[in-house]
Amino acid sequence: MPRLPSGRRAGLSLVATTSALVLALAAATPASAAYGTVSVSLGEPLLTAPRVTIKDPVDNHCYTVQELFPDAPAGSTFSFVGNHSTRPINVYEGDACSGAPTATSPMGYGMSLGGAPIRSIKILGPSAPSTPTTPTTPPAA
Template sequence: MHSRPIARRTGLLVAAGTTALMLVVAVPASAPAAVGDIQVALGEPGKEGPLLATPHKLIRSPKDGHCYTVKEVFPDAPEGGYFRSVANQTNTSIFIYQADACAGSPYDRTPMEPGRISIGLPVLSIKVVPAPTLNPEDFRTTPPPAG
Protein backbone atom coordinates (compact mmCIF):
# COMPACT_ATOMS: atom_id res chain seq x y z
CA MET A 1 0.00 0.00 0.00
CA HIS A 2 2.88 2.34 0.70
CA SER A 3 4.91 1.29 -2.34
CA ARG A 4 3.22 3.68 -4.76
CA PRO A 5 3.79 6.89 -2.72
CA ILE A 6 7.41 5.88 -2.02
CA ALA A 7 8.06 5.20 -5.69
CA ARG A 8 6.40 8.47 -6.61
CA ARG A 9 8.51 10.39 -4.07
CA THR A 10 11.66 8.72 -5.35
CA GLY A 11 10.75 9.68 -8.91
CA LEU A 12 10.15 13.27 -7.86
CA LEU A 13 13.49 13.40 -6.03
CA VAL A 14 15.33 12.03 -9.08
CA ALA A 15 13.59 14.53 -11.37
CA ALA A 16 14.39 17.43 -9.03
CA GLY A 17 18.00 16.31 -8.72
CA THR A 18 18.37 16.02 -12.50
CA THR A 19 16.89 19.51 -12.98
CA ALA A 20 19.24 20.97 -10.37
CA LEU A 21 22.21 19.26 -12.04
CA MET A 22 21.23 20.67 -15.43
CA LEU A 23 20.99 24.15 -13.91
CA VAL A 24 24.44 23.84 -12.37
CA VAL A 25 25.95 22.66 -15.65
CA ALA A 26 24.20 25.35 -17.69
CA VAL A 27 25.47 28.31 -15.63
CA PRO A 28 28.39 29.92 -17.50
CA ALA A 29 31.58 30.37 -15.52
CA SER A 30 33.73 33.47 -15.70
CA ALA A 31 37.35 33.24 -16.83
CA PRO A 32 39.37 32.02 -13.87
CA ALA A 33 42.47 33.69 -12.56
CA ALA A 34 45.65 31.71 -12.40
CA VAL A 35 46.13 29.82 -9.17
CA GLY A 36 49.34 30.81 -7.42
CA ASP A 37 51.59 33.85 -7.61
CA ILE A 38 54.17 35.45 -9.83
CA GLN A 39 57.16 36.74 -7.86
CA VAL A 40 59.07 39.66 -9.35
CA ALA A 41 62.14 41.59 -8.24
CA LEU A 42 62.74 45.20 -9.23
CA GLY A 43 65.87 45.99 -11.18
CA GLU A 44 67.31 49.48 -11.42
CA PRO A 45 69.84 50.73 -13.96
CA GLY A 46 73.32 50.82 -12.43
CA LYS A 47 72.32 48.76 -9.37
CA GLU A 48 73.30 45.18 -10.05
CA GLY A 49 74.03 44.03 -6.47
CA PRO A 50 72.77 40.82 -4.88
CA LEU A 51 69.28 39.79 -5.95
CA LEU A 52 68.18 39.38 -2.33
CA ALA A 53 68.77 43.07 -1.65
CA THR A 54 66.32 44.21 -4.35
CA PRO A 55 62.62 44.92 -3.71
CA HIS A 56 60.40 41.88 -4.32
CA LYS A 57 56.63 41.66 -4.81
CA LEU A 58 54.08 38.94 -5.37
CA ILE A 59 51.38 39.27 -8.00
CA ARG A 60 48.71 37.19 -6.27
CA SER A 61 46.30 35.17 -8.41
CA PRO A 62 47.12 37.07 -11.61
CA LYS A 63 44.30 37.52 -14.11
CA ASP A 64 44.37 35.60 -17.37
CA GLY A 65 45.34 37.78 -20.31
CA HIS A 66 46.23 40.80 -18.15
CA CYS A 67 49.48 42.63 -18.88
CA TYR A 68 51.45 43.54 -15.73
CA THR A 69 53.99 46.35 -16.15
CA VAL A 70 56.80 47.48 -13.87
CA LYS A 71 54.95 50.70 -13.00
CA GLU A 72 51.79 48.76 -12.13
CA VAL A 73 53.57 46.39 -9.76
CA PHE A 74 56.16 48.91 -8.45
CA PRO A 75 54.46 52.35 -8.69
CA ASP A 76 57.53 54.08 -7.20
CA ALA A 77 60.03 52.40 -9.55
CA PRO A 78 62.68 54.77 -10.89
CA GLU A 79 62.86 55.66 -14.57
CA GLY A 80 64.36 52.72 -16.44
CA GLY A 81 63.24 50.19 -13.79
CA TYR A 82 62.62 46.63 -14.94
CA PHE A 83 61.75 43.19 -13.58
CA ARG A 84 65.16 41.79 -12.72
CA SER A 85 63.70 38.37 -12.01
CA VAL A 86 60.36 36.74 -12.72
CA ALA A 87 59.35 33.49 -11.01
CA ASN A 88 56.24 31.74 -12.28
CA GLN A 89 54.65 30.07 -9.26
CA THR A 90 51.22 29.69 -10.86
CA ASN A 91 49.45 26.77 -12.49
CA THR A 92 49.61 28.35 -15.96
CA SER A 93 52.20 29.76 -18.35
CA ILE A 94 53.26 33.39 -18.75
CA PHE A 95 54.90 35.41 -21.49
CA ILE A 96 57.66 37.89 -20.66
CA TYR A 97 58.29 41.00 -22.74
CA GLN A 98 61.26 43.29 -23.10
CA ALA A 99 58.83 46.01 -24.20
CA ASP A 100 56.42 47.95 -22.02
CA ALA A 101 52.68 47.11 -22.00
CA CYS A 102 53.30 43.65 -23.53
CA ALA A 103 53.96 45.31 -26.89
CA GLY A 104 55.50 43.42 -29.76
CA SER A 105 56.58 39.82 -29.57
CA PRO A 106 57.31 38.12 -26.27
CA TYR A 107 60.94 37.44 -25.38
CA ASP A 108 60.43 33.81 -26.30
CA ARG A 109 57.66 32.33 -28.48
CA THR A 110 57.30 29.54 -25.94
CA PRO A 111 55.66 30.78 -22.74
CA MET A 112 57.42 30.37 -19.41
CA GLU A 113 55.95 27.28 -17.79
CA PRO A 114 54.92 26.97 -14.13
CA GLY A 115 57.89 26.54 -11.80
CA ARG A 116 60.34 28.40 -14.07
CA ILE A 117 62.32 31.54 -13.28
CA SER A 118 63.96 34.19 -15.44
CA ILE A 119 66.88 36.16 -14.01
CA GLY A 120 68.96 38.85 -15.65
CA LEU A 121 66.73 39.81 -18.58
CA PRO A 122 65.44 43.39 -18.63
CA VAL A 123 61.75 42.38 -18.54
CA LEU A 124 59.34 45.33 -18.74
CA SER A 125 56.01 43.47 -18.76
CA ILE A 126 54.49 40.03 -18.25
CA LYS A 127 51.23 38.47 -19.36
CA VAL A 128 49.40 35.41 -18.10
CA VAL A 129 48.47 33.05 -20.92
CA PRO A 130 44.69 32.54 -20.87
CA ALA A 131 43.59 29.00 -20.26
CA PRO A 132 42.20 27.39 -23.43
CA THR A 133 38.44 27.19 -23.71
CA LEU A 134 37.19 23.68 -24.08
CA ASN A 135 34.81 22.99 -26.93
CA PRO A 136 32.37 20.15 -26.11
CA GLU A 137 32.50 19.10 -29.79
CA ASP A 138 36.16 18.13 -29.31
CA PHE A 139 35.16 15.48 -26.79
CA ARG A 140 32.34 13.76 -28.68
CA THR A 141 32.84 10.13 -29.28
CA THR A 142 31.39 8.10 -32.09
CA PRO A 143 30.55 4.45 -31.83
CA PRO A 144 32.90 2.05 -33.61
CA PRO A 145 31.81 0.96 -37.07
CA ALA A 146 29.60 -2.10 -37.16
CA GLY A 147 31.60 -5.03 -38.26
Protein backbone atom coordinates in the same frame (compact mmCIF):
# COMPACT_ATOMS: atom_id res chain seq x y z
CA MET B 1 26.45 -4.40 14.67
CA PRO B 2 28.81 -2.92 17.28
CA ARG B 3 28.73 0.81 17.86
CA LEU B 4 31.86 2.94 17.41
CA PRO B 5 33.22 4.79 20.43
CA SER B 6 31.95 8.38 20.55
CA GLY B 7 35.43 9.83 19.90
CA ARG B 8 35.76 7.83 16.69
CA ARG B 9 32.28 8.87 15.55
CA ALA B 10 33.20 12.53 16.08
CA GLY B 11 36.42 12.06 14.08
CA LEU B 12 34.56 10.51 11.16
CA SER B 13 32.02 13.33 11.30
CA LEU B 14 34.84 15.90 11.15
CA VAL B 15 36.37 14.16 8.12
CA ALA B 16 33.00 14.09 6.34
CA THR B 17 32.36 17.77 7.10
CA THR B 18 35.84 18.79 5.94
CA SER B 19 35.47 16.78 2.73
CA ALA B 20 32.11 18.40 2.01
CA LEU B 21 33.61 21.86 2.60
CA VAL B 22 36.54 21.19 0.27
CA LEU B 23 34.19 19.96 -2.46
CA ALA B 24 31.92 22.99 -2.03
CA LEU B 25 34.86 25.39 -2.33
CA ALA B 26 36.21 23.56 -5.35
CA ALA B 27 32.82 23.79 -7.06
CA ALA B 28 32.59 27.52 -6.31
CA THR B 29 35.98 28.25 -7.89
CA PRO B 30 35.86 28.60 -11.67
CA ALA B 31 37.95 25.97 -13.39
CA SER B 32 39.60 28.53 -15.67
CA ALA B 33 40.80 30.99 -13.02
CA ALA B 34 44.52 31.25 -12.41
CA TYR B 35 45.76 30.56 -8.92
CA GLY B 36 49.16 30.44 -7.32
CA THR B 37 51.78 33.18 -7.36
CA VAL B 38 54.08 35.02 -9.71
CA SER B 39 57.14 36.67 -8.10
CA VAL B 40 58.94 39.64 -9.62
CA SER B 41 62.01 41.53 -8.44
CA LEU B 42 62.93 45.07 -9.42
CA GLY B 43 66.45 45.86 -10.60
CA GLU B 44 69.76 44.64 -9.24
CA PRO B 45 71.33 43.27 -7.07
CA LEU B 46 68.89 40.40 -6.88
CA LEU B 47 69.41 39.60 -3.18
CA THR B 48 68.40 43.08 -2.00
CA ALA B 49 66.04 44.05 -4.84
CA PRO B 50 62.46 44.93 -3.93
CA ARG B 51 60.17 41.96 -4.58
CA VAL B 52 56.43 41.68 -5.19
CA THR B 53 54.37 38.51 -5.19
CA ILE B 54 51.21 38.52 -7.29
CA LYS B 55 48.75 36.15 -5.64
CA ASP B 56 46.19 34.52 -7.93
CA PRO B 57 47.14 36.55 -11.03
CA VAL B 58 44.42 37.72 -13.40
CA ASP B 59 44.13 35.80 -16.69
CA ASN B 60 45.14 37.80 -19.77
CA HIS B 61 46.34 40.74 -17.66
CA CYS B 62 49.54 42.59 -18.49
CA TYR B 63 51.53 43.52 -15.37
CA THR B 64 54.08 46.32 -15.85
CA VAL B 65 56.97 47.59 -13.75
CA GLN B 66 55.07 50.83 -13.08
CA GLU B 67 51.94 48.94 -11.95
CA LEU B 68 53.78 46.70 -9.48
CA PHE B 69 56.44 49.23 -8.41
CA PRO B 70 54.78 52.68 -8.74
CA ASP B 71 57.79 54.49 -7.21
CA ALA B 72 60.36 52.89 -9.53
CA PRO B 73 62.38 55.31 -11.67
CA ALA B 74 61.48 55.55 -15.37
CA GLY B 75 63.19 52.85 -17.42
CA SER B 76 63.32 50.32 -14.55
CA THR B 77 63.09 46.63 -15.34
CA PHE B 78 62.27 43.39 -13.56
CA SER B 79 65.49 41.56 -12.77
CA PHE B 80 63.71 38.28 -12.02
CA VAL B 81 60.34 36.67 -12.78
CA GLY B 82 59.28 33.36 -11.23
CA ASN B 83 56.06 31.55 -12.14
CA HIS B 84 54.33 29.44 -9.51
CA SER B 85 50.81 29.86 -10.89
CA THR B 86 48.58 27.52 -12.85
CA ARG B 87 48.85 29.69 -15.96
CA PRO B 88 51.82 30.12 -18.29
CA ILE B 89 53.19 33.63 -18.66
CA ASN B 90 54.99 35.58 -21.35
CA VAL B 91 57.67 38.15 -20.55
CA TYR B 92 58.34 41.23 -22.68
CA GLU B 93 61.13 43.76 -23.06
CA GLY B 94 58.52 46.29 -24.16
CA ASP B 95 56.11 48.20 -21.95
CA ALA B 96 52.47 47.06 -21.84
CA CYS B 97 53.33 43.60 -23.20
CA SER B 98 54.26 45.08 -26.57
CA GLY B 99 56.40 43.38 -29.16
CA ALA B 100 57.32 39.73 -29.29
CA PRO B 101 57.72 37.77 -26.03
CA THR B 102 61.32 37.50 -24.81
CA ALA B 103 61.25 33.70 -24.55
CA THR B 104 60.39 31.40 -27.45
CA SER B 105 57.68 29.70 -25.39
CA PRO B 106 55.63 30.76 -22.35
CA MET B 107 57.03 30.14 -18.87
CA GLY B 108 55.18 27.28 -17.22
CA TYR B 109 54.81 26.40 -13.55
CA GLY B 110 58.11 26.41 -11.66
CA MET B 111 60.02 28.28 -14.36
CA SER B 112 61.90 31.52 -13.81
CA LEU B 113 63.79 34.06 -15.86
CA GLY B 114 66.42 36.58 -14.87
CA GLY B 115 69.11 38.64 -16.49
CA ALA B 116 66.95 39.98 -19.32
CA PRO B 117 65.54 43.51 -19.42
CA ILE B 118 61.90 42.64 -18.65
CA ARG B 119 59.40 45.52 -18.53
CA SER B 120 56.10 43.62 -18.54
CA ILE B 121 54.60 40.16 -18.09
CA LYS B 122 51.31 38.72 -19.30
CA ILE B 123 49.37 35.95 -17.60
CA LEU B 124 48.00 33.78 -20.38
CA GLY B 125 44.38 32.70 -20.06
CA PRO B 126 42.82 29.45 -21.17
CA SER B 127 43.17 28.68 -24.84
CA ALA B 128 40.21 29.64 -26.95
CA PRO B 129 38.80 26.80 -29.03
CA SER B 130 39.96 27.04 -32.59
CA THR B 131 37.30 27.81 -35.14
CA PRO B 132 37.63 27.03 -38.81
CA THR B 133 38.07 30.04 -41.02
CA THR B 134 35.44 30.65 -43.66
CA PRO B 135 35.88 32.77 -46.75
CA THR B 136 34.32 36.24 -46.48
CA THR B 137 33.79 36.72 -50.22
CA PRO B 138 31.43 34.63 -52.32
CA PRO B 139 32.97 32.35 -54.90
CA ALA B 140 33.25 33.69 -58.46
CA ALA B 141 30.35 32.74 -60.70
